[in-house]
Amino acid sequence: MQSVRAFVNELMLLEIKIPVVLAVESSDTSIDEQLIHFATESGALFLDGMGDGIWLMNDPSKIVNQKVSGRTYLETKNNYQFINNTSFSILQAVRTRISKTEYISCPSCGRTLFDLQETTARIRAVTNHLKGVKIAIMGCIVNGPGEMADADFGYVGSGPGKITLYKGKEVVKRNVDSAIAVEELINLLKESEAWIDN
Ligand code: SF4
Secondary structure: OHHHHHHHHHHHHOOOOOOOEEEEEEOOOOHHHHHHHHHHHHHHHHHOOOOOEEEEEEOHHHOOOOOOOHHHOOOOOOHHHHHHHHHHHHHHHOOOOOOOOEEEEOOOOOOOOOOHHHHHHHHHHHHOOOOOOEEEEEOOOOOOHHHOOOOOEEEEEEEOOEEEEEEOOEEEEEEEEHHHHHHHHHHHHHHOOOOOOO
């Protein structure tokens, strides 16, 4: 990263305005490790404003758990799809190119009131076509609302088997039964004109 920063600084000093494509190669052996490698190497530079394009490279034959989608949560039928998904995810995370729904979720802890990973996957499955909409999925009402950042909608555990739904920072549906909470979230998205049929 340091050498790329120095290189881009040099281009700026020389007033050379050519686009810079950040190329990152990972030889890690799991999808998760590659994901972290790609994201840290290129993400920090993008956040510094030092990249105009992304080029991720790996050797798929070196990945030992290729079938595990890991933290991408996205379908990875093959290596091209993994590289493609990861590239767009990094560009979205650094707010360079918004191409899909944005999810913000807490890391979960002892206060978490539902299975965060399973619930996040369920919400993703029905909302992942809503490009640009930001949905927060938070484990508890104690700290969740304060950590939702700039989410447009929030799905927050508010008691055992209970979910409270937010629109921005405002509570709109309190203590909804968790069995119907995803359906209620969809209704809220529809009422808020943030929904489109898939
Ligand atoms: S939002 Fe609540 S459940 Fe999630 S990590 Fe923070 S304290 Fe834990």
